[in-house]
Amino acid sequence: MSHLKLSLVGATALMGSFGFAASASAQAFYLQEQSARASGRAFSGEVADTGAASLWWNPAAIAGMTEGEAVLNATLIVPRGEVADTGTLIRRPGGTFAPVGGDAVTRNPINKGVLPSGAVAIPLGDRVAIGLAITSPYSFTTDYPETSWARYSALKTELRTIDIQPSVAVAVTDWLRVGAALNVEYTDASLANALPNVLATLPDGKQELKGDGWDMGWSAGFQMHNDVVTVGASYKSAIEHKLKGELEVSGLVGPLAGSNLSLSDVEARFYTPAQVIVGARFRLSDRFTLNGQAVHYGWSKFDAIRLGAPLNTAIPENYRDSWSLAGGFDYAASSKLTVRAGVQRTQTPTRDTERDARVPDADRWNYGVGASYQMTPGFTLDAGANYVTFSDAPIDRVTAAYPGTAAQTPILTSGELRDASALVFSLGGRLRF
Template sequence: MSFFKTSLVAASFFAFAGTAHAQAFYLQEQSARGAGRAFSGEVADTGAQSLWWNPASIAGSTDAEAALAVAAILPRGEVVDTGTLIGRPGQPFAPVGGQQRSRNPITNGVLPSGAIAIPLNDRIAFGLAVTSPYSFTTDYDADSWARYSADRTKLLTIDIQPSVAVAVTDWLRVGAGLNVEYTDASLGNALPNVLASLPDGHQQLKGHGWDLGWSAGVQLHNDVITVGIAYKSGIKHTLKGDLTIDGLVGPLAGSNMALSGIEARFDTPAQIIVGARVKVAPKLTLNAQATRFTWSDFDAIRLGAPINAAIPELYRNSLSVAGGVDYDATSRLTLRAGVQRGQTPTQNGQRDARVPDSNRWNFGTGGSYKLTSRFTIDAGANYVSFEDQSIDRVTAAYAGTAAQTPILTSGELRNAHALVFSLGGRVTF
């Protein structure tokens, strides 16, 4: 493959990840119970709903338990051009053109999750959680100012986590699990032809793959306080798929292509989670949780043969902290509330329209109602407020060739927020 074609293919992977509602492209809405307190106590709580955060949560279970939940995620916001320029070969820089304001490019989504825990005896339990921790769709119009960074992107992950937990003593629970994760991705963006009067070309990548990680955790508890500590490994993803480039004309026409067996490798972050639940009164429990994400592992996307290139991403490690309360209003009804602060792992100068991420506040409220002695309904509602943030990653189509076309991105994420409504049920048997 020529160097010119290699540059084209590398550009198609430039922003493989996408925007979500927790941190960068991670989704935390894996529990309706947790949503009500802004995910402030999950690592230290017990039962199947906490398996994603801590495999030790099911140790010492006396009854089998199954939990199902679904979250409706409704994001809103604007991605606005503030002066993006494009420099076609032999021509002065000019405005990129197109729609200058993209409204609600992140589409609404529905996120299901489920878990089951089965005690093998009074100390050992087996669990299985099925979640979707990295899933989203963004959809920009074909004539958006952001079209050379992204038009339509879709990412789906399915994480299957079998776990074993043991109550080692009356005060110590430990657990470990394997994370088997399937990833399916599709992304595309426009390519500029050499003249602004010509319609854009287009490239699209599709890929999928299965990969492995692991989780482990402990809980230390007495009648007043439970402390939870867990580690979820990062996962080294390898996706294989197809790349299509079409619509290029004139001197670029020879770079239209369809390739199969393209391989891309990238790492999602590990999580170090520490939290506690303290029963400060017979009906009142306080929750606190902090999560450290090793997003610096997502430093580059590495492409295999025939491309053999690395595309820098340069994410940074980030932190989220949350606090919340559980209040037992009656023997059947528990009310919850919480607040979470999350840092974005994207950096100024490296943020593009495919990942218009920013720091955010998450405010949650909800509750649980015990319909019978064995069946409970959980509900939560969250309002997530995103800070306005620059979109400022400089890119170049056909880098290193005579047709190199720099794009000086200047945009902003504005007025972004999301509403999240979660509903679930759990049953013991």
């Protein structure tokens, strides 16, 4: 049985699908679209701004509030692009390398969807405030047809997270705010890929892994401010996710028929990255504010997917630490209307020669515009729109089905992410009470 389990795990790096790019995200599979206000300036000033809308980036943002605030946002993500075969080869047992076959181009494999988020903050006196943010920082769905050239790497993949962040913040002095929070995350994942049978004339088999789990991290931050400038910094810890679920393999025939199985209580562990966020807001006049923000992502913690009992193996991922840099502005056009814009540059944590069809991430530019309108003295409407462009990137990770067995089947992946972009539309409201 252990021989069969190892061969299945080695087929295509089962859990690598967690890295598939969420098209409008900061990078890899992190979604930063947690505020319509932030979206409009390309996420350039969040760690240094105030109110419940900035809780995800800095728990100190609510310190010193004098009234309660609730925020609700919804973001529509519409990705486009193609993942194309440029010469992928497969060698089945006893044969020679041959084209993998299947559809040579898969267009728009990342599903469009709506990302909700919300937060509430309540003052306890004039210096202390408590808050709660609910977000979904790692969520996406990708869907490759069973006839795709990338079928041995990915078919349908779904990842959902819910982050519940209770926070407390204190205005220590008139110029210093501090805050801390817990990040309680629920993760649910489902992923599938095809498995090659020993003959190309036989239909493919299939493997599917499902799992979920609850895990915890933390956040802390501070802000220093005067009448002209606010400087903010925060740290969000890495979170080790521990999922437990089921693995099912079906459709293998002939000498591989004994590898069909259904396992329960399969364990998987992986890390999502720590973030160090630093930024500032400069009030150049009563109407005009400049924003800047840098984020360092500790993606090197995502070095492997570790599969516990009953599989007991690890799958290398080898992500690298990476950065995003953003700049933007807010302009108060009137007493009720504020307009904003910004640009963000983000480096991918994926590496050439280790990028597969589940993870066609690439360096990107994010251009944002937006506005806020005070509908009533207690309610403000926020809107933002982003256009995200991705660099073309190779998909070139070498894998093997059934490694170390007589049925070992190397797959020399050669593909490319091409012409990828995304449109993102965010709408939110802020209610003061």
